[in-house]
Amino acid sequence: MARAYFPVLMLLGFVVMNGFIIIGISALTIRPRPTPVKQQAYESGVPALGDARERFSVRFYLVAILFIIFDIETVFMIPWAVYYKQLSCFVPLVNDACPVGNISFFGLGEMLVFMLILLVGFVYVWKKGALQWD
Amino acid sequence: MGLTAPPEHRTVSYAPESQEGWVTTRMDFLVNWARANSLWPMPFGTACCAIEFMATAASDFDLARFGMERMSFSPRQADVLICAGRVPFKLAPIIRRIWQQMPQPKWAISMGACASTGGMFDNYAVVQGIDTIIPVDVYVPGCPPRPEGLIYGIRMLQEKVKNERSSDVGTRDEMEPDPTSQLYIPPSVIDELGEPFGNSVNQTRSGL
Amino acid sequence: MTRFEVVRTGASASGAEPATQRNVSHRGGEANPSAKALQEKFASAVERVDVIWGETVVYVDSTAVHEAIRWLHNDPSQQYDFLSDITAVEYRDAEVPIEVVWHLRSLPYRRFLRIKSQLQKGKPLEIDSVWDIYKSADWLERECFDMFGIRFVGHPDLRRILMWESYKEGYPLRKDFPLRGRFSRSEQLRQALAQNPEARYSMEELTIADAFAELPQDMRDRLSKGERTGE
Numbered sequence: 001m002a003r004a005y006f007p008v009l010m011l012l013g014f015v016v017m018n019g020f021i022i023i024g025i026s027a028l029t030i031r032p033r034p035t036p037v038k039q040q041a042y043e044s045g046v047p048a049l050g051d052a053r054e055r056f057s058v059r060f061y062l063v064a065i066l067f068i069i070f071d072i073e074t075v076f077m078i079p080w081a082v083y084y085k086q087l088s089c090f091v092p093l094v095n096d097a098c099p100v101g102n103i104s105f106f107g108l109g110e111m112l113v114f115m116l117i118l119l120v121g122f123v124y125v126w127k128k129g130a131l132q133w134d
Numbered sequence: 135m136g137l138t139a140p141p142e143h144r145t146v147s148y149a150p151e152s153q154e155g156w157v158t159t160r161m162d163f164l165v166n167w168a169r170a171n172s173l174w175p176m177p178f179g180t181a182c183c184a185i186e187f188m189a190t191a192a193s194d195f196d197l198a199r200f201g202m203e204r205m206s207f208s209p210r211q212a213d214v215l216i217c218a219g220r221v222p223f224k225l226a227p228i229i230r231r232i233w234q235q236m237p238q239p240k241w242a243i244s245m246g247a248c249a250s251t252g253g254m255f256d257n258y259a260v261v262q263g264i265d266t267i268i269p270v271d272v273y274v275p276g277c278p279p280r281p282e283g284l285i286y287g288i289r290m291l292q293e294k295v296k297n298e299r300s301s302d303v304g305t306r307d308e309m310e311p312d313p314t315s316q317l318y319i320p321p322s323v324i325d326e327l328g329e330p331f332g333n334s335v336n337q338t339r340s341g342l
Numbered sequence: 343m344t345r346f347e348v349v350r351t352g353a354s355a356s357g358a359e360p361a362t363q364r365n366v367s368h369r370g371g372e373a374n375p376s377a378k379a380l381q382e383k384f385a386s387a388v389e390r391v392d393v394i395w396g397e398t399v400v401y402v403d404s405t406a407v408h409e410a411i412r413w414l415h416n417d418p419s420q421q422y423d424f425l426s427d428i429t430a431v432e433y434r435d436a437e438v439p440i441e442v443v444w445h446l447r448s449l450p451y452r453r454f455l456r457i458k459s460q461l462q463k464g465k466p467l468e469i470d471s472v473w474d475i476y477k478s479a480d481w482l483e484r485e486c487f488d489m490f491g492i493r494f495v496g497h498p499d500l501r502r503i504l505m506w507e508s509y510k511e512g513y514p515l516r517k518d519f520p521l522r523g524r525f526s527r528s529e530q531l532r533q534a535l536a537q538n539p540e541a542r543y544s545m546e547e548l549t550i551a552d553a554f555a556e557l558p559q560d561m562r563d564r565l566s567k568g569e570r571t572g573e
Contacts, residue, residue: 033308042208046234047540056175127217223534224506230535258514259528266531293447324528325523 062130072120080111136318137309164298169213169239172201176212176236178229181219183246186278195281198288200288209236214291215268218278220248221261233268238306240296241271243287246278253277269309366396374398376420376448376455384410397456404442404459408470411457414446415475421456422446425476430484430490432517442469442492461492471497489515506537 041048080087087107089098125131175197177187191197191205205213209232221229233242242266247253250273252262264270273296274287298305312318319327359496371393377400381388387406392399399426402410414422426445433441439460461467471494473479483494484503491513494500501507505514510533511524 005303031306033306035234035308035310037231038237040235042210042235047231047234072216223530224504224533224537226531227537257521258511258519261531261534262527266527267535321526321528321532325526 059133066125066130070118070119073115076114077111080107083107136312136315137264138312138315139304139307139309142184158300161300165300166296166298173213173241173245173288173291173295174204174206174211175202175214175216176206176209177216177218178232179216179218180221180225181248182216183249183278186281187216187218187245187284190281190284195285196215197285197288200285200292202288209233212236213239214241214243217244217249217268218245219266220253220255221264221267222259223261224259225231226261226267229264229268238308239295241291242268243272243274243291244270245274245284245287246276248277250275349512350484360451369419370395371392374453374455376414376422377451378531379420380410380414385412397454399456399458401458401460404461404469407442407444407457408472411444411446412453412475420448420452421450422448424449425472425478425482428472428479428486429522430486430492430515432490432515436463439463440467440490440492444472444484467492468495470495473497489513491516496501496521506534507539508533508537 041052084095084107085096085098085108088104090102090104091099092107177184179185179187187193191203197203200319209215215233217229233240243266244250248255248260249264250270252260255275256262256313265273272287272291274284276283279287369392373391373393377391377398380387380400380402381391384402384406387403389401389403411422426447427443429443430440430443431443437492439462441458441460444457444459447503448455459469461469467490469492471479471483473483473496473561474493480498481503484487484496484500485494487494487497487500488502488504489524502509511530514523523567525533
């Protein structure tokens with residue numbers, strides 16, 4: 001199984017080596033010619049004014065962090081969905097089907113509990129106004 | 135302003151036969167071929183010539199076959215500055231600064247009559263040729279030059295690039311404007327030199 | 343493929359001729375009714391009314407022109423709410439004074455009016471700014487100042503706009519200004535390379551600038567408390 005990924009490793013090695021070669025040959029052959037004006041930041045030909053480092057509004061961070069949290073919740077749902085058939089059966093599957101009378105809601109209940117916990121968080125975020133852009 | 139080169143290159147000592155062996159010439163060939171066929175232009179387009187430049191880059195005349203389809207609007211990644219259009223005096227320090235911010239190797243093409251000599255605009259506002267501000271390698275005449283004309287100019291530049299030699303150590307030096315250099319000509323002397331050509335120093339005709 | 347039909351509505355629907363004016367006489371056409379209203383209101387200040395190629399020109403005395411333009415802007419029967427252009431003319435004959443020209447349009451009434459005011463050449467060229475009436479006069483008057491040297495009294499920021507701020511050769515569109523400028527080419531180039539447009543601004547000024555007073559109050563509060571990026 002791992003053998004199938006050997007070409008990926010080769011590609012990765014090639015890419016990394018390529019990067020090193022390009023930068024390495026440039027570093028070894030180039031004679032740097034710095035001048036004061038060349039070192040300055042480019043601002044369409046006018047002398048650069050002020051610092052480029054600005055403070056950003058925190059709502060960008062909020063959007064990113066909320067996305068991460070609910071995206072990971074979704075990611076957790078994927079293997080659960082793959083294994084759902086087995087999870088809703090008290091006994092191991094027979095011919096890929098659950099024998100009659102053994103239906104269980106264990107899998108569903110488990111995931112609903114998980115989602116309920118995150119739902120509480122979601123309602124908190126909503127009420128706190130973190131979903132408002134302005 | 136006169137120009138200065140780094141101190142180690144101030145005196146020219148050029149004896150190519152002693153420096154060039156087989157490997158050096160093949161390396162030169164390779165490097166020059168690579169540079170000439172992948173010139174990334176910085177289109178400093180200000181006026182009508184910029185439209186012709188865009189036409190040259192478009193499908194009918196196609197700059198992509200010369201490796202020049204990737205326009206760089208930042209001087210940091212550009213090889214050749216193509217000044218297409220008239221340059222007013224207010225824009226002069228900007229084009230000089232952009233030229234100075236381009237890393238070596240760099241070349242400049244002055245496209246059109248206005249960039250080469252000021253064109254039809256012999257007045258108070260237009261620079262009479264960008265070679266008064268930056269060093270130009272190829273001048274392409276025309277108002278505007280046809281795309282074939284610009285391509286001819288680009289081919290000339292490629293010839294120039296291919297004839298560079300690594301044994302010529304001063305080629306890619308950054309020349310900084312320097313009033314103390316030996317090449318500096320004071321403005322009074324420049325005015326005398328330019329006298330017969332209707333410069334405004336002795337201009338007596340005005341609207342009245 | 344659907345075919346699109348051109349649907350004409352309104353005056354052109356009947357297939358009539360387009361509404362361009364024809365047979366416009368050089369002089370003596372029908373004047374803009376605002377010209378008569380101006381003459382009635384500012385009888386002493388209005389020097390002359392002309393109709394040239396169908397466009398009405400009113401010559402107003404330079405001391406009263408600001409009042410006249412303000413009245414034209416505010417009066418409900420005039421409502422000249424759009425300032426198209428402010429420019430100046432210097433004629434080739436030396437004895438003719440310099441004229442400052444305002445192009446006013448009334449969008450509700452669909453009228454065009456040209457106001458001209460004469461400034462004598464021997465005296466300093468000063469006239470009242472209409473910036474307090476039309477904000478677009480800001481740059482229009484700066485251009486007029488840059489090219490002719492006409493000072494607009496009451497303008498918030500009268501400095502050069504087309505030439506660089508430290509341009510010393512004069513006012514380019516005056517008739518006594520030589521076509522190629524007064525200095526030699528090398529001197530012009532040296533001065534142009536020495537220009538420094540950012541010299542007048544500090545970083546704090548550039549972030550907020552004069553527009554601070556026009557921001558809404560809550561935004562001013564937030565900015566005063568140090569917020570750097572808002573919506």
